[in-house]
Amino acid sequence: MGPAAGDPTKGQPVQGRYEDQTNGPVGAASTAPGAPAGPESLLSLPAGSPASLSQVTEVAGRLARAMNSVIEGKPDVVHTAITVLLAEGHLLLEDVPGVGKTMLAKTLARSIDCSVRRVQFTPDLLPSDITGVSVFNQDVRDFEFRPGAIFANVVVGDEINRASPKTQSALLESMEEGQVTVDGQTYDLPKPFIVMATQNPIEMEGTYPLPEAQRDRFMARISLGYPSSRAEVAMLDTHGQVSPLETLTAVTDAATVSAMVRAVRSVFTSDAIKQYVVDLSAATRSSSALRLGASPRATLHMLRASRAHAALEGRDHVLPDDVQAIVVNVLAHRVIPTGETQLARRSTAEVLQDLMRRVPVPAAGR
Template identity: 70%
Template structure:
């Protein structure tokens, strides 16, 4: 039986030196990204949290607030292979996964890798592709592999998809199915910048783009080392039960038609571990779970008709449910 990353036994627990590396490199990544993304330190922290937790990121907001810039900035800050896919209605699944082409010299088929064969895949306007093209991402997002013509090809490690979409303009778009939304560890909304941040943006971005001046602060091996340290951060039985209790609240609330999946609880645990490691701790606190739960859970929920009529937002509902869930007592 093949064990998942979460269920596989950990080789060695993280040491204080490993956690120091997480804090140091995570801080350097944050500094690099904050030099480009003005006035959004919380958004930058969540993006780094998802990266170290080996999750995928969905960036959803109105046009022009820096969704693609955030994805490109994170990719540029790390010395990794990066591919960008512009999702359009005529995009084919083979453009994403790859295709087998007959080689006349060898008299055999050879595989030509598609756009997902990179460490970081930036998918711009993912909801503009057809459902057929969107479904090409399901296997690679969950299993880090691609199957074409009966052959399975492993994707490079680390592997992360950062997708953007515009939730306002619905014409010519195809909403992501629940199965695909559930594969994204977190969903971010950029929001409009503050007045001071927008003035700073005009100053820094007016003549040239600061992203061109970015230099990588780590590489694929470095991210792999940090991700291993994150996986071994201790989560006590009480904290694990707390995560399950929060997920159960989403499944029993009258405001929610479809609650958080078991995959969501795994993502919440991994993201909480990542947040704890970035804070320099070798154990997860309920505070870590509370801080990251809304962005991990909200995009997976389907609201009831009553909640929709009342114009409730999933993020607001998750925040309320987390507040109502009993916090484990300190020992």
């Protein structure tokens, strides 16, 4: 059993409903879309100005420490989650039940002082539950928009493959576009905006696994895997009485994260790096071990994730090493292995590692 099993916090949310989980002041919960939430903390910055790289590493370090105190023994996973957050991507958590997928999502959400919503996906969840609905207000005699679950900085979509494809589409569309259109009216989603969806690959009965096209919208997929025995013993200690999630306090806020995101955007990528990313994508497309290669969107996501990775290391430019560090997480869920590869029991991760060994790193003068 993973940490999630010992989570006694709020109990299960009502099926087909979403719950508000706001950290910090309650008033921030009913945020207007796009408005930065939370008070000015020490680490927060004025809106619109990018953070410096040292700030990025500093804040990211805090974030990682806070998350590692809850998710024990998984620093890599935490690092990837933060990378995706800073790269403005969305995260797909895919693993067997009970290893802490939801826990990871909630921990990240709670570490940031921002609006958080959690959606438990069920087959009867409707698209309007995600996006929101216009309700006729008798007092003003007009339709009034009631925002759906998507209107938050951090959206945790639990067991996304249980919802009907229609509902999944609604979520994925807003993920991609960063805005919601209801009754001809377009509403912007708040910034920063990250969707963390969990998926259970074991129970397939009555589920609608995400098709490739939709998986492609997630920047990275993470599998947590079982904890090591030492981490599991430590978990029993810390989770025995009270969930560490309870004691977790926010270490940063939405504005700071936005500033960090802007800082990440300004990380320099040389032509050689761009070429390298393109080469890697091309290699997946021509590889005989893969039936489907990486899409141009995947190329874009790789570059953004690489920038975030470089920024987390405090570097103002991307190295091929940054690219290699994120390739497997960014590409593994997008490519489809051939039958032979599956028969040979090679995972897509192995195929990608193999490709990385073969694609030469371009030099500057290329």
